[in-house]
Structures are given as structure tokens and as C-alpha cells.
Amino acid sequence: MPSTSNSEPKSVKPAIVLNDVRKTFTIKHTQSFKEAFVATLQRKELSSSFNAIDGLSLEVPEGQSIALLGRNGSGKSTTLKLVSGVMRPDAGWIRTRGRIAGLLEVGAGFNPNLTGRDNVYLNAAILGMSQEETEARFEDILEFSEIGDFIDTEVKHYSSGMYSRLGFAVAVHTELDVLLVDEILSVGDAAFRAKCAERMKMLREQGKTMFIVSHSAGQVMELCERGVVLQRGKIVFDGPIAEAVAFVDPSSGKLKEGPVSYSVHGDIRSVYERNRSGFGRPLHSGVEVSENGGGWFQQFEHGLITYSHALKKSHGILHGSFLEEYLEHGGAMGEWGFIAGNAKGRVADGNRTLEFQNGVARYDVKTGVTFTPAA
Numbered sequence: 001m002p003s004t005s006n007s008e009p010k011s012v013k014p015a016i017v018l019n020d021v022r023k024t025f026t027i028k029h030t031q032s033f034k035e036a037f038v039a040t041l042q043r044k045e046l047s048s049s050f051n052a053i054d055g056l057s058l059e060v061p062e063g064q065s066i067a068l069l070g071r072n073g074s075g076k077s078t079t080l081k082l083v084s085g086v087m088r089p090d091a092g093w094i095r096t097r098g099r100i101a102g103l104l105e106v107g108a109g110f111n112p113n114l115t116g117r118d119n120v121y122l123n124a125a126i127l128g129m130s131q132e133e134t135e136a137r138f139e140d141i142l143e144f145s146e147i148g149d150f151i152d153t154e155v156k157h158y159s160s161g162m163y164s165r166l167g168f169a170v171a172v173h174t175e176l177d178v179l180l181v182d183e184i185l186s187v188g189d190a191a192f193r194a195k196c197a198e199r200m201k202m203l204r205e206q207g208k209t210m211f212i213v214s215h216s217a218g219q220v221m222e223l224c225e226r227g228v229v230l231q232r233g234k235i236v237f238d239g240p241i242a243e244a245v246a247f248v249d250p251s252s253g254k255l256k257e258g259p260v261s262y263s264v265h266g267d268i269r270s271v272y273e274r275n276r277s278g279f280g281r282p283l284h285s286g287v288e289v290s291e292n293g294g295g296w297f298q299q300f301e302h303g304l305i306t307y308s309h310a311l312k313k314s315h316g317i318l319h320g321s322f323l324e325e326y327l328e329h330g331g332a333m334g335e336w337g338f339i340a341g342n343a344k345g346r347v348a349d350g351n352r353t354l355e356f357q358n359g360v361a362r363y364d365v366k367t368g369v370t371f372t373p374a375a
Helices: 033-040 074-083 116-126 131-145 148-152 160-173 182-186 190-205 219-221 243-250 265-272 321-328
Strands: 014-030 049-063 065-069 091-096 100-103 177-179 209-213 226-231 233-240 287-289 295-300 301-307 315-316 352-356 358-365 367-375
Touching: 014 033, 014 074, 014 209, 049 091, 049 209, 049 233, 065 160, 065 243, 074 177, 074 209, 074 301, 100 160, 116 131, 116 148, 131 160, 148 226, 148 315, 160 177, 160 190, 160 226, 177 190, 190 209, 190 219, 209 219, 219 226, 219 243, 226 243, 233 243, 265 295, 265 301, 265 315, 287 301, 321 358, 321 367
Parallel strands: 065 209, 065 226, 100 177, 177 209
Antiparallel strands: 014 049, 014 091, 226 233, 287 295, 295 301, 301 315, 352 358, 358 367
């Protein structure tokens, strides 16, 4: 993966550091108790996990303007929310230096039942400004936002453009060190977007660090010096902004449609191809292990497939109680060993079994999954 050459002096400190950051969301497949009950009877999954950010490591020096690029769903907005502190990572860590101000989505931090004036003071307080600082900047904020007499109207009556203008005006009039801006500026009119761009140029010239998410190539080329391209929560390019913009250009063919694709090889592939839709998308490349005689395993959206050198067999499990317990006990590297067969029997009869390298797992509605080691 290309990386930006660091032309910054060594004395420059990082403003933002992300280290092996991961964020996983749970997607529910049922919307009511009735749907959940029926799905349970049909042995369907009630939910699945989605890795929005998958092992992201990134360092941004103070004073650098960086653009996060990528297709919808690549993890850009989630990254900004993690940096801002709106969300916490499930794994890894994030460090920031100085006061952060951001405009992450329409109405973020606004109380719809308060007036625009009240929300200016509320947002400014959230960003760390005192009442005296806010009062000193209030007229500038009002003039920049172009809200006019609507400043004393409850913001629940505002349009998305008015939300955006007022929120951005508060953010850029804060004593900030780092500015985070999501695609939110796309809701404003052309004149206001140009006004915002000029303001951000001024902040950049003042040495502020900027983190910008945008699909506008022209905007990021004008405002940023570095571009980081995300795909399925991973960095696939990190370099000069012009090269980053060229990388995401559909005509370049460098950024494929859809999620990051992982290869499925060998005996694991033979099992996968028999039920591709059942297993779903591979979540990582095959992993080789030495425990239990050695072999491979690969996890998918809806299951897991293993191949054992000792058994010379490849078998898979779809999501369910067997897989949950198997992973809890270390998977192919744990005491159960590699998967050695296909599930047999019926849950209703209480004799559902699955053979593993080192024993047999049984599922019963009352007792759940139990494992009996081989004699």
C-alpha cells in the first residue's frame, strides 16, 4: 500500500493517532417479537455482525489537512465519530491532541425544542467554550450562518440547510485545534459551500489540523494535502491527495465495487462453493494454524470452514449454537480441534450432533451445547 512520505520536521507532534482500531455493529434481522420467534423456530439467525472499522492504524501530524475517501459504507463517517469521541472503539485505541470541533451530521448536538440562539450556546459549551467566549463570538456566528431572524425560532422548524449553516458556523468560530467535517456540507447551497471552503482554507493557513470526509474531488483537492482511501473499514491507499483522488476514480479500476474481497482457496473453497450464499462473504483470508495437527480455517459472514491436515477433510458450520460454542473454546486451535463432519439429527428430537476432531458436540433445547471428548 502506498504511503505518504513524511516531509514534516521530526519535532511536529501527531494531532491524531489511531492504533489497530476496530468497530463492530450488530445488524438485527427481525423487527418484532413475532418475527424473532418465527426465525428461532426456523433456525434462522436473529442478527449478524458487521465490521465497520477493521484494524485501522493512522497518524496525522499537527497542521495537516487530510481527506477520508471511499465508497458509501467504507467506514469514513464511523472513523470521524470515533475520532470525535461520539463512539468508542471495540478494540485498539485513539489519541488526539488539543480541542476538537466537528460537524458530523445534520442537527448533531442540537436540541430541537430549543431556539437557534440557545443551541449556539449549547453547542459551544459542548465544544469547550465558556459563556463569555460564546457571547464574544455570537454576532460573528450569526452573521456567518445567515440565519437572520430565525435565530430565535425553535430549530425543529429549520431546514437541513439551516441546520448545517448554524452548526458549521459554531464549529469554525470555536478555539479549535482539530476540525472534523463530514459530507454534511453537501446540503448547503453553492454560495455557502464556497464560503465554508474559504473559512477552512483560513483555518488550514493558521496551522489547524483538518479531517474531511467528502465525495467531492474538487473540494478535497482544494483543501487537503493528503488522502486516505478506505474500503470496508481498511486503508487501501494513503498518499498525496491527487493520487488518492485518482485512486477512487471509477475509471481507474483500482477501487473495486463492493466490499474488500478475500480469496477462498483449496479444500475450503470446495465447501464454500457448495453453499456460497449460505456462508456469505469471507471476512478474512484463510489462516494457517499448527495446533491439532495443523490446517486452515476461514470465517465468513454466516459461518466458518476448516481444513485439517491430519483428517484430510474440510467441513463448515453455519452460524448457530454449535459455532458460538466452538469459537468460545478456541476453534480449530482449541480443545475441540477441527470440524470433522456435518451436523446430524434434529433439534426437536434432542439429538442434534456435530463431530469434531477431538470429540462430539451435542445440542439439546434444555441444556444447550455439550462436548464429549473422544475416548
